Amino acid sequence: MKLSTIFLSLAIASSVNSKNVVDLKHELTKRDGKNVVDLKQFKDSHKRELEQPLFEIPNPLPSSDKFYVPKGEEPQKGPTLLTSALYINKDVSLYASYVRDDVDISERFNNRDTQTIVFAPTDSSIETLSLKPWQFPTTVDETKSDAEIEQTISSNVKDFVLSHVVDGEVPFAALGGDKKGIQLISQNGKNIKLVNDEGNYYVTAVVNGQDQEWLKVNVVLNADNGAILVISKPLSVPSI
Known part of the structure; x- marks a missing residue:
């Protein structure tokens, strides 16, 4: 099995402060979170490593039918911004709703000058999680005040969303023949391999x-302003 190399040029974005306002009653049917992580110093110190292959691809990978991946040099016809592309894709409507409810993330996805990679899990995969995205990683303590519960829910939702968001663009054209992959860092500091x-x-x-x-x-x-990679399971799942 021939394996190719992906190189990713990351554009470091300024840190995002949450301004999210959540309706608790509405949220308990569908919600999620926020992790506040200062990544600038970490990313600066690791930028050089992230631009190089970091690991050997495990062999074998799951077998599956091939699909065509656009080179990424020209946008496809249709929605030109990430927000529109997410909202019209019915398979990822839950993830899109979490993005829509967060002011800062929505603004980022609407920013034509900021490149972003989005790993968007399907609705069916989110629905099968043992806990809803608004319920982890921090447990919702119903004995707390409404404001504290609201904050926990909002934080959890943001954490889930940012676990699937990476600065920069996927360099589809920069492929090689070595059995290597690229390691990325999500917006909340989690490691992802592609x-x-x-x-x-x-x-x-x-x-x-x-x-x-x-x-x-x-x-x-x-x-x-980026690319959406639709995946069959979330990258962030409950630890229990």
């Missing part, structure tokens, strides 16, 4: 130094 296997893309979260399940990227949608 590999290309002869046109099939796979992604995994790295938890406590260990690769989790390798997920095939089902669809790649390009926009003027």
